[in-house]
Amino acid sequence: MDVENIIYHGRIKVPYKWYVGETGSRFFIGLRDNKELWGNRCPKCDRVYVPPIKTCWECFVPTKEWVKLKDTGTVESFTVTHYSEGVAPKDVPIIYGLIKIDGADGSLLHFIGDVEPGDVSVGMRVKAVFAEERTGSILDIKHFVPSNE
Amino acid sequence: MEKAGIVGVGQTKYERKKDDTFAELVFEACTGALTDAGVGIEDIDNVITVSNDFWDGRTISSMAIQDAAGSYNKDVSTVEGDGVFGAMYGMMRTLSGSFDTTLVVAHVKGSEGNMNLITNAMFDPIYQRKLGIDATSSAALQARSYMEKTGATEEDFARVSVKNQGNGVNNPYAQIREKISVDDVMKSRKISEPLKLFDCSPITDGAAAIVISNEKGMKRFKKDPVWILGAAHFSDSYTLGYRDLTNSRALEAAAKKAYDMAGITNPLMELDVIELADAYSYMELLWYEGLGLTPKGKGADLIRSGATAMDGELPVNPSGGLLCAHPVLVAGLARIIEATLQIRGEAGDRQVKGANKALAHGINGPCGQAHGVFVLGS
Numbered sequence: 246m247d248v249e250n251i252i253y254h255g256r257i258k259v260p261y262k263w264y265v266g267e268t269g270s271r272f273f274i275g276l277r278d279n280k281e282l283w284g285n286r287c288p289k290c291d292r293v294y295v296p297p298i299k300t301c302w303e304c305f306v307p308t309k310e311w312v313k314l315k316d317t318g319t320v321e322s323f324t325v326t327h328y329s330e331g332v333a334p335k336d337v338p339i340i341y342g343l344i345k346i347d348g349a350d351g352s353l354l355h356f357i358g359d360v361e362p363g364d365v366s367v368g369m370r371v372k373a374v375f376a377e378e379r380t381g382s383i384l385d386i387k388h389f390v391p392s393n394e
Numbered sequence: 395m396e397k398a399g400i401v402g403v404g405q406t407k408y409e410r411k412k413d414d415t416f417a418e419l420v421f422e423a424c425t426g427a428l429t430d431a432g433v434g435i436e437d438i439d440n441v442i443t444v445s446n447d448f449w450d451g452r453t454i455s456s457m458a459i460q461d462a463a464g465s466y467n468k469d470v471s472t473v474e475g476d477g478v479f480g481a482m483y484g485m486m487r488t489l490s491g492s493f494d495t496t497l498v499v500a501h502v503k504g505s506e507g508n509m510n511l512i513t514n515a516m517f518d519p520i521y522q523r524k525l526g527i528d529a530t531s532s533a534a535l536q537a538r539s540y541m542e543k544t545g546a547t548e549e550d551f552a553r554v555s556v557k558n559q560g561n562g563v564n565n566p567y568a569q570i571r572e573k574i575s576v577d578d579v580m581k582s583r584k585i586s587e588p589l590k591l592f593d594c595s596p597i598t599d600g601a602a603a604i605v606i607s608n609e610k611g612m613k614r615f616k617k618d619p620v621w622i623l624g625a626a627h628f629s630d631s632y633t634l635g636y637r638d639l640t641n642s643r644a645l646e647a648a649a650k651k652a653y654d655m656a657g658i659t660n661p662l663m664e665l666d667v668i669e670l671a672d673a674y675s676y677m678e679l680l681w682y683e684g685l686g687l688t689p690k691g692k693g694a695d696l697i698r699s700g701a702t703a704m705d706g707e708l709p710v711n712p713s714g715g716l717l718c719a720h721p722v723l724v725a726g727l728a729r730i731i732e733a734t735l736q737i738r739g740e741a742g743d744r745q746v747k748g749a750n751k752a753l754a755h756g757i758n759g760p761c762g763q764a765h766g767v768f769v770l771g772s
């Protein structure tokens with residue numbers, strides 16, 4: 246092409262607010278007010294979900310029973326991420342973990358912190374560290390750290 | 395049962411930074427498919443466009459390219475998801491009898507946005523998005539889980555990249571056309587461990603289109619169609635953590651349904667070529683298992699055996715796959731196009747000799763949440 250190719254730069258910036266809903270709000274209030282992790286149990290398959298969900302993915306029935314969980318768990322998988330777009334409130338490298346919380350099925354996605362990346366392993370025991378200032382969000386958990394519990 | 399077939403295919407060359415606008419890419423792919431089919435736009439009864447608003451940076455991205463898709467005065471519908479689902483929808487529209495022919499077109503310009511931020515936004519805003527997780531870091535979690543469960547190694551993942559990049563050299567549409575070694579992959583930059591640069595598909599621009607016709611519509615076309623023998627699309631749960639990332643049950647279900655429709659009982663023996671969604675190297679091993687080519691946990695054995703190499707018993711990704719060009723959304727349609735060219739014997743240097751039955755696969759959602767499978771044959 247002989248024509249100078251002009252590039253137009255833009256940015257989409259739209260504020261949103263998302264209602265968390267009754268189930269999620271209960272989970273976040275537990276984190277915020279009591280530093281507690283709550284999940285919920287499916288009446289049909291007995292799976293315990295954390296974060297809790299309103300309807301069991303497997304069984305298509307409402308989950309009603311609330312279960313108080315420990316703040317400890319086991320690392321099911323992890324990755325050391327060497328880049329950041331500034332979304333996570335962490336410096337690189339960022340360690341993400343899928344953490345099987347004691348008493349829950351499946352796993353919770355969160356950060357693993359206060360540890361050298363090379364020292365993280367699958368099967369490692371971890372414990373939640375709560376943020377000092379909690380606002381009712383997933384970041385009320387600061388990260389999970391290695392634990393002997 | 396009423397049948398549908400693919401009668402025309404068109405794709406742009408896949409590149410990192412194309413000067414063309416979305417509409418120009420769509421027009422090139424559509425006219426390519428129509429020319430290949432030997433018909434004009436007047437022979438198309440309805441149009442499906444495949445696009446994503448966040449990738450395009452505009453609301454109703456589908457509406458902005460309707461002129462380039464030739465949809466004026468035609469019934470149109472739109473898909474936001476992988477192109478394989480666009481093809482599925484297009485096929486269903488012809489099989490419904492409401493339309494005899496469908497033009498399906500997908501486009502993306504990965505280079506114009508920011509892949510990490512856009513794929514971060516596919517995660518739930520309340521529970522996961524704020525953590526900064528994206529397509530690559532979530533894939534890395536899946537890759538690690540797979541290694542833990544099966545004993546597959548980073549070298550096994552590297553073997554996939556080596557095979558597919560080796561194949562990509564023969565594909566004039568591919569973006570990356572450069573042979574690499576296992577050592578090159580192992581020494582490439584760490585992105586999100588265990589994934590390294592050469593385990594990850596590139597950022598790509600491009601468009602692809604296909605024309606689908608039912609039996610009644612076939613009289614409009616001179617070429618023999620490539621028939622759709624089976625097709626299915628299944629999804630697993632959305633939230634990362636709820637599903638077992640090492641067990642691709644959505645793919646298993648989709649493959650089983652497509653195989654049943656196509657009368658396939660032993661895919662490794664009966665299929666001649668596969669084009670699948672290797673967005674990250676390890677995925678190919680996991681999808682081998684989901685497609686029933688190998689028992690669960692044995693994906694690494696299959697790549698090590700050489701069975702899926704160009705000279706193996708079932709070549710996988712002769713085009714180089716997504717590791718050589720990953721136009722998001724377009725990728726699934728490109729897999730169908732590659733499978734079609736293989737069956738026609740028109741795949742040039744990447745042709746699998748005598749290919750008669752081919753499988754095309756596409757994924758959608760984090761870590762292959764949803765899977766679409768097409769079985770095609772002459």
Ligand SMILES: [Zn+2]
Binds near residue numbers: 287288289301302
């Ligand atoms: Zn259940």
